[in-house]
Amino acid sequence: MAKQLEDYMQWPEIEALMYAECGRPETVLGPKQVDKSHVLITAFEPEADSIVVSGEDLKKEYKMTKMDETGYFAVLIQAKKIPSYHFVLKQGKKKIEKTDAYAVDSLFDGVDMTQFSNGIHDTVYEKMGAHPMTIEGVKGTYFAVWAPEAKAVSVVGDFNDWQAARNPMRYLEAAGIYELFVPGVSAGDLYKYEIWGADGKRVMKADPYGNYAEHRPATASIVWDLNKYHWKDAKWLTERKKWNAKKEPMLVYEVALGAFKKPADAEKEFYNYRELAPMICDYCEEMGYTHVELMPIMEHPYDASWGYQVTGYYAPTSRYGTPDDFMYFVDYLHQHGLGVILDWVPAHFPKDEHGLARFDGTCLYEHLDKRQGEHPHWGTLIYNYGRPEVINFLTANALFWLERFHIDGLRMDAVASMLYLDYGKEDGEWVANVYGGNENLEAIAFLQNLNKKIHERKDGSFSIAEESTAWPQVTGPVKEGGLDFDLKWNMGWMNDYLEYIRTDPLFRKGRHGMLTFSMIYQYSEDFMLVLSHDEVVHMKGSMFTKMPGSISDKFATLRLTYGYMAAHPGKKLIFMGQEFGQEREFSEKRELDWNLLDAVDGEMSDNERLRQYVSVLNSFYLAHPAMYELDARPAGFEWISTLDADHSVIAFLRKSKDETLLVVCNFTPVSYEAFRIGVPFAGKYKEIFNSDASEYGGTGFVNPRVKQSKRKHWDGRVNSIECRLAPLSIQIFSCTKVPSNAGRKKKER
Numbered sequence: 001m002a003k004q005l006e007d008y009m010q011w012p013e014i015e016a017l018m019y020a021e022c023g024r025p026e027t028v029l030g031p032k033q034v035d036k037s038h039v040l041i042t043a044f045e046p047e048a049d050s051i052v053v054s055g056e057d058l059k060k061e062y063k064m065t066k067m068d069e070t071g072y073f074a075v076l077i078q079a080k081k082i083p084s085y086h087f088v089l090k091q092g093k094k095k096i097e098k099t100d101a102y103a104v105d106s107l108f109d110g111v112d113m114t115q116f117s118n119g120i121h122d123t124v125y126e127k128m129g130a131h132p133m134t135i136e137g138v139k140g141t142y143f144a145v146w147a148p149e150a151k152a153v154s155v156v157g158d159f160n161d162w163q164a165a166r167n168p169m170r171y172l173e174a175a176g177i178y179e180l181f182v183p184g185v186s187a188g189d190l191y192k193y194e195i196w197g198a199d200g201k202r203v204m205k206a207d208p209y210g211n212y213a214e215h216r217p218a219t220a221s222i223v224w225d226l227n228k229y230h231w232k233d234a235k236w237l238t239e240r241k242k243w244n245a246k247k248e249p250m251l252v253y254e255v256a257l258g259a260f261k262k263p264a265d266a267e268k269e270f271y272n273y274r275e276l277a278p279m280i281c282d283y284c285e286e287m288g289y290t291h292v293e294l295m296p297i298m299e300h301p302y303d304a305s306w307g308y309q310v311t312g313y314y315a316p317t318s319r320y321g322t323p324d325d326f327m328y329f330v331d332y333l334h335q336h337g338l339g340v341i342l343d344w345v346p347a348h349f350p351k352d353e354h355g356l357a358r359f360d361g362t363c364l365y366e367h368l369d370k371r372q373g374e375h376p377h378w379g380t381l382i383y384n385y386g387r388p389e390v391i392n393f394l395t396a397n398a399l400f401w402l403e404r405f406h407i408d409g410l411r412m413d414a415v416a417s418m419l420y421l422d423y424g425k426e427d428g429e430w431v432a433n434v435y436g437g438n439e440n441l442e443a444i445a446f447l448q449n450l451n452k453k454i455h456e457r458k459d460g461s462f463s464i465a466e467e468s469t470a471w472p473q474v475t476g477p478v479k480e481g482g483l484d485f486d487l488k489w490n491m492g493w494m495n496d497y498l499e500y501i502r503t504d505p506l507f508r509k510g511r512h513g514m515l516t517f518s519m520i521y522q523y524s525e526d527f528m529l530v531l532s533h534d535e536v537v538h539m540k541g542s543m544f545t546k547m548p549g550s551i552s553d554k555f556a557t558l559r560l561t562y563g564y565m566a567a568h569p570g571k572k573l574i575f576m577g578q579e580f581g582q583e584r585e586f587s588e589k590r591e592l593d594w595n596l597l598d599a600v601d602g603e604m605s606d607n608e609r610l611r612q613y614v615s616v617l618n619s620f621y622l623a624h625p626a627m628y629e630l631d632a633r634p635a636g637f638e639w640i641s642t643l644d645a646d647h648s649v650i651a652f653l654r655k656s657k658d659e660t661l662l663v664v665c666n667f668t669p670v671s672y673e674a675f676r677i678g679v680p681f682a683g684k685y686k687e688i689f690n691s692d693a694s695e696y697g698g699t700g701f702v703n704p705r706v707k708q709s710k711r712k713h714w715d716g717r718v719n720s721i722e723c724r725l726a727p728l729s730i731q732i733f734s735c736t737k738v739p740s741n742a743g744r745k746k747k748e749r
Contacts, residue, residue: 020164030102046071057083119388129209148176197361288618563730678715692726
């Protein structure tokens with residue numbers, strides 16, 4: 001006896017649809033070949049009065065039977081294979097044509113699922129998340145989310161009145177992914193995932209792979225098409241392929257986008273990315289910076305976290321505009337010769353309910369054991385670096401920013417907290433690795449693999465580690481046990497130097513070793529010297545207020561500090577505002593104190609003089625290969641004087657293949673009319689830079705004449721010069737060798 005329509009009804013699952021508790025909606029929705037000549041088509045449309053199945057492949061239209069008052073419809077049609085069809089819904093007087101979402105094939109094939117499950121799907125962001133597309137002539141959006149332990153997942157939004165029962169998602173068991181193509185959903189539509197978790201709780205989650213989000217405090221994701229923007233930075237990207245972060249000059253300006261400048265209009269909270277682009281670009285071009293480093297612009301709920309507690313890793317924050325607006329920002333800077341570095345936070349994530357925490361009712365992205373899964377000091381959660389899908393999420397995210405937003409480099413935050421299992425923890429608060437040690441072996445493998453993938457791109461993109469301990473080989477190659485970062489922040493130099501320079505000049509001689517110690521380990525890593533935002537917050541004071549002495553002494557010491565930093569081996573980074581002597585600490589609530597640059601009684605302000613000084617200093621750095629060419633090689637640096645603690649003076653050489661510069665730094669407010677310095681060879685020494693020049697606000701204690709060396713032993717050298725040594729200053733001399741037989745030939749004539 002032939003089966004009737006009723007025979008195919010799976011009533012428990014159908015009832016579960018109404019309560020959004022059907023974890024496998026594909027079993028009771030969509031088309032199914034039930035025998036050689038019949039196809040069962042079902043639909044759940046609670047608001048429909050009637051539904052007709054229509055399509056070019058069908059010989060006739062089929063009216064569906066309403067099997068249940070909740071809105072479950074079904075029909076058996078004669079067909080030897082599943083045809084192409086659509087629904088015609090009647091709702092009162094309205095007729096609506098609609099594609100059956102459950103008739104659309106999955107975009108995940110076996111390779112996708114295998115790669116994702118093994119943590120090696122580098123472009124998984126092209127499948128996960130929300131993607132507007134047209135399938136078989138039907139416009140809609142494809143959604144996919146990883147939630148393997150969830151009992152059921154629905155995509156909800158304005159398009160279905162946020163009703164979970166309307167769009168339950170299909171489950172791909174092989175990868176733990178829920179997916180669904182929803183016709184009619186387009187860019188700009190709000191959505192979330194309603195997840196019935198393994199713990200029995202229902203939560204509304206933002207999309208971990210979403211590309212755009214609502215402006216805080218709202219937390220919904222927004223559908224966006226990243227393929228619409230037309231880039232114009234091809235020349236930059238071509239030139240970047242020749243670039244090597246370890247060898248090229250690098251002057252980085254660290255920026256908090258929301259506090260660089262604020263709109264005068266009180267009703268407008270932030271400038272748009274497109275408005276900020278020329279503001280920041282023009283300023284950095286004038287100042288001579290090579291790169292802008294942005295504090296995290298990934299979506300985050302809390303302004304005061306400065307972006308370091310991320311909930312939307314694949315979404316530039318909507319505070320400043322759309323993803324296209326941020327693309328414009330990067331594009332604009334590239335077209336004007338500026339690189340863009342992003343702060344990226346793979347170490348931890350916040351506990352916000354709409355974020356990654358307990359995503360499917362289990363500890364999905366984090367560890368179950370709190371000793372492994374929580375940062376006690378930060379109140380955040382630690383990624384489970386041993387889970388392939390989590391590694392895939394992070395690895396693909398880093399590559400996503402490089403690929404889709406043309407980012408030049410990633411500065412990875414809090415790397416030390418990733419490397420040590422006991423970071424910030426007491427005994428009993430952490431779990432040792434399999435060998436009984438405190439090294440996080442899984443995080444180490446993750447970082448090594450990620451840096452390998454970045455370098456395999458061979459497009460000039462690079463990575464920087466903020467690593468605050470003495471972990472060896474952070475920038476070393478993996479084959480030698482290194483992490484393979486291109487650069488490492490030199491936190492040791494920064495801490496020692498700031499401790500030294502805060503000391504009253506009278507007592508600096510007792511801390512002289514703090515000035516010279518950094519060169520002992522300089523060549524153990526490829527370093528970047530930093531005076532970052534971390535040093536001008538939390539009651540630490542600004543760079544200006546750290547400097548001791550009178551106002552003029554403070555400015556002189558800042559000029560010396562920035563000059564010494566420029567001359568010391570390593571790439572450079574400074575936080576916004578410190579280049580002109582910002583007096584107040586950084587706050588995300590206000591813009592920089594640009595008024596400090598205004599003239600005072602018709603005279604140039606000290607802050608403007610300092611700003612101009614830094615601009616000249618940056619130009620000097622870029623113009624002299626000796627300042628950067630051999631940063632990573634001992635041949636690029638040579639001490640002249642390290643032991644003159646009594647005068648708090650140091651002197652050294654910076655060298656390139658074709659240039660040698662003599663650098664002399666005086667860290668006291670005492671000037672000397674005739675200060676003797678050893679020199680590397682007999683020759684002429686011309687002062688080409690002096691931070692005490694009057695145009696910078698100094699005393700004008702300079703050396704206008706070329707110095708001819710004399711054969712007088714000093715600083716362990718055969719030859720030496722006498723120079724005027726300005727107070728609290730850095731002075732740089734060009735070095736021109738004079739042939740040793742020049743004097744003899746003159747006498748013979």
